Amino acid sequence: DTAVSQTPKYLVTQMGNDKSIKCEQNLGHDTMYWYKQDSKKFLKIMFSYNNKELIINETVPNRFSPKSPDKAHLNLHINSLELGDSAVYFCASSQVVAGEITYNEQFFGPGTRLTVL
């Protein structure tokens, strides 16, 4: 009964390759996020989707492209991987209701540790 799941958990690849990370949530939430956590544990938001619509798009290289086929899934595709992309990528979800006060408690997946060689 995993709430937010990500695959793969570990990803080791060569520079220049293209890779994807998948995320699924079974909480019925309407908003999903991708975060990047660097080696110093600093967590930064990359993207957010609300009901399959992109609502947050931080200053991220356009080699990163999120895709949300439905509101339970948010995938992250990375083209032409670079050494600096090595990090742990976290997917998260929350329930955000427009027009009402929400708590925006976010539920995180276990993370995908990406190593680019």
Added chain:
Amino acid sequence: SQQGEEDPQALSIQEGENATMNCSYKTSINNLQWYRQNSGRGLVHLILIRSNEREKHSGRLRVTLDTSKKSSSLLITASRAADTASYFCATDRASGSRLTFGEGTQLTVNP
């Protein structure tokens, strides 16, 4: 510096002692949340305090919020070795907006 800065960066205490971590932020907020991250795992939500609240309790956790000083503290009472983790504060400026995370406090509770 980042919205949401925790101090200390690292804290080491003995089991049974209390642990206090602080978070400061720069802009006005809607809510402030605290999360825990165990090594190699995702973040887990601990507690949320709204901007019009001053104190909140949940089990062994006590959170305070001082909006005039733009700061919050997380107190863990009677700490246990299992409390060893990184603790992050996160703020959002409006309902449903992005969360901005601090840099975290690494807490080590020695048995």
